Structure formats: structure tokens, C-alpha cells
Amino acid sequence: MLAKQLTVFIENRTGRLCEVLNVLKQNKVNILSLSLADTTEYGLLRLIVDQPALGKEKLTENGFSSLLSEVSIIKIPHKAGSLQELLKAIEEGGVNIEYMYGLSIEDDEAYVVLKASDAAKIEEIFADYEITTVSSEHLHGLN
């Protein structure tokens, strides 16, 4: 299962990130996980939110360059070594990970968000190894 990720292009300028968050706040879009990566000139804010479509619409209305793309949200046990085991499976399947970030919600479970170089193939790997993936809505339900 693939989940929706909301990505926002942000110039490196004081207050710009706050402006993005303000748009989300005003439209009651809740952030479940985020990753902010940057170069000297600009950054990409990647978000898992409870209402991705609404978030994108409102950001576009407010002049932000944003995009919905598909990523995998994978449920793993909240214990040492579980992320390594997941990556080993993906590596054996020959798929490259473009980026990854994580969140842990409950005592015994954690989630990682990752973008694979090959979306179809990673689904096969997940099926073969019986790895559980969830939707961003599902994630929201856990809160």
C-alpha cells in the first residue's frame, strides 16, 4: 500500500517555513511526521498529514509550490534491529531508497516513511516478506 506525502518547496528565507505551517494550521491539517532537507538555497519539506489533498490545495492557493507523491509507510516493531532487518529485505530485493524518515507512535510499534526508487518492486518485496504498510489516514486513526 502506498501513502500520500505532501512535499513543499521552500526558499531559504526567514519565516518561510512558518508561513507553510501557518497555512496548514489555519486549515486544520495535522502533521503526523515530517522531514526537512535543505541545500544552501532551498529546502524540501516532506510531510505526512491527515488530509494531504486539502493541504496541497491550500498551499497552492497561498502560492507555495507543493506536490503530492506516493511513499511507503511501514510498520515495524519498536525494538533494536527492526529497521536494519527491513532495509536488508529491501536491499536484497535490489531496490534503492531515495530518502527515509521515521516516527514512533506507540510503545511497541514504530513507522518509517520511505521513498523507493522502484514503487512497483518494493510492493513485491513487502508482500514476499510479509511487511505491513499503512495509509496516512490509518496513521491518523492511531492518534
Added chain:
Amino acid sequence: MIWSKEETLPREELEKLQLERLQETVHRVYAKVAPYRAKMDAAGVKPEDIQSLADLKKLPFVTKQDMRDTYPFGLFAVDRDELVRIHASSGTTGKPTVVGYTKKDLEIWTECVSRIACMGGASSHDVAQICFGYGMFTGALGLHYGLENIGAVIVPSSTGNSEKQIMYMQDFETSLLVATPSYALRLAEVAREMGVDPIKDLKVKIALVGSEMLTDAMREEMHKYWGKDLLITSNYGMSELMGPGVSGECTELCGMHINEDYFLPEIIDPATGEVLPAGEKGELVITCIKKEGIPLIRYRTKDITRLFYEPCKCGRTFCRMENLSGRSDDMLKIRGVNVFPSQIEEVILGVEELGPHYEIILERDGYLDKMTIKVELAQSTDSFSVLERISTTVRNKLRVILGLDAKVLLVSPNTLQRFEGKAKRVKDLRNK
């Protein structure tokens, strides 16, 4: 449709007419305009020396500076009583340049614009919305009278209040848009923001664009926003010569036909002033051969183009000038390389993910010039590799075309300044 029979005169007859008119004009200005007499005397040329069109090159040039030096009416060839209208350039640097029209001048102006409107696909069935600023600027009133003369319905909406412009387009079923290319793009953006699709919800079929360069890339960008079926023709003019109506593109889209029975074109090397043969690129010089108010002789337009005399499929015999590729005074000197902003624009518009709005910033870093290009991202991405590819593509293309390295700065949509008239895209901070 061809508006008047003069447009198809055989070249021989046309040249005979041009010579008669040139001789008459030169005699008249020599007799009536003191600064001209002084210039011609200094150059050792008398009106009688003009025996053929080739003798034109004996006459001295006139520049914008000459108009400023004689501000406001020094180059006028008629008494104040004969004038019926005054226009002036914006005069962003120093005094404006002032031009005056007699009744006959206004008739010719209307005639010239009627021709270029028909050339560009307009007809009496059109509803023409004029999104040029009305006032001292010649653009709006020139197109206004010319289009009205061919029987189109005029919507004199001027510039600004873009939401209202879109409302007029919807409610009046505007079929023809008069605007600068950049404002036409801005209007499409505003329409989309209002939930109006310029292609489906509006009836604009023709765009007569002018007062700004129309590059091929800009034309493509306009098609992207306004639909591939929009007929876009550019037209050319300047207040010093008359206003719009000096030349216009016909529907064959192969350059702008110059109204040669009123305007005599030459191409010169901007550095030496030497006349270049047909087909070579250089600065356009125009002589007004049938003007009463202010008949400029060998006026240096500063616009860079070339002329083609081969017959056009449309049937007109008037020569064509290529769409402008720059202005000799817009030309930037960066690390010793001559750069026209239009060259940079071509590169930017060739990259799919980039929007049409950009800014060129020039700075001095020690003894070296540094060029930064800010450009809006039109399509978003979730990957740095895409952003890097965009920047690298622009940099590489600029390096190939100009031999210069530039820093490319991607910015969010709608963050760069928008312009309703001529776009000012270059910020030269090198001497500050």
C-alpha cells in the same frame, strides 16, 4: 485581409514613392527645423544631394538624446497651431521625449494601425480589449483608433485591475487581446486563480502583442496558457516614430511587415554606424517620410533586428523585420561578453518545470561580474535530483550559448515581481 492597396505595390513603384517622399521630407526639415539644418550643414550635406534611396546614408543620424537636447518641441516641423495631439515617452531616465501630431499625422497613424491589425488577423467582427495603459503612452490610443477604424468593438480596459479584465473578457466575449506578452501571461494566471480557464471559458482567439519583445519561447509559453489555437502576432512601433503601426506580423508569422510607404528602414552596425546589407543583424534605423509634426530622419531605434525583402506568401510587398532580438542599450556586458536578456529568456522558457517569470541579477564579486538568475518553479517535485537537474540544465545551456557561468536560484511561484507594462527583469547592481 489586406487593408490597403499600397501594401502590395510592386517594389519599383514603392521605391519611386519612397524617394519622392524622402526628398520632400528632407527639403522640409532643412528649411524648418534648425537643429536638422545644423546637423546637415555639419555633415556637409544639402537636401539636393539626396538623388536616390542609396543617398539616405549621407544624412546624419538622430537619437533620443537629440530629442532630449531640444526638449520639448525643438525637432517639430510645424507651428503649434497645426498640432492636434501630444504624446510623450515615460522618461524613466531624464526628461521624456515629446512627439506631436497634426490632423494628417493622426489619419496616417490610424491607417497604419488598421493595416497591421488586419495583417494580424483582426476584422470588424472582433471585440478588442486594449490592455495597454492609456495616457501619454502611444500604445493604447494607437491600437484603439486603428482597430476602431476597421470596425472592431473596442473595450478600452487599460492596464491594471486584472480580475476586472477577466470579467470583461467573459461578459463581453472579448475575441482579441491587445497587451504586452508578459501581461497576457499575467492575465492567464489571474484567470486561473479565479477559476476561469483561459482556453475553455474565454473566447480570445487573437492576441496582438507589442511594446515588448516576443521571443519564440515567449510565444510558446503564451500558447501553453491561452491554447495552441490562439493566433499571436506581434507589432512594432515607438512614440518617436509614431507609436504602434510601424510594422506588424502577418498571419504567415514570418516577420513584421514595415509600412514602407511611410517608414524607410535601414540596418546599421551599432558600433560603427555603417549600413549593413539586407539579411544582416544590426540596429534598426527608421526615417519617417510622410510625417508632418515631427518627421525624424535616420532615427536610431536601438532595436536589434534584420530585414528580409523576399516576397511574403501573404502577398504584401513590404519588407519584413525579424522579431526583435534585443535592444542595443539593453545589451549587457558581462565579463566582457555581450548578452541580451532575451537569450537568457529562451533558455529558461525551454525548461518545462520553470515558469515564465525570471529576474537577472548582476553583481560585482571582487573584479569579476557575477550573474544570478532567479526563476520561478512552475511544477513542483519531491526530489532534490530534479531540482538539481533543472539548475544544471539552465547553467549548462547558458554556458553553451553565452560562454558564461551563472548561479540559478529557484524560487516559489508568484514570488517575483509582475509587470503590467514593459517587464524590468534585469537588476544591475554592479556599480552600486
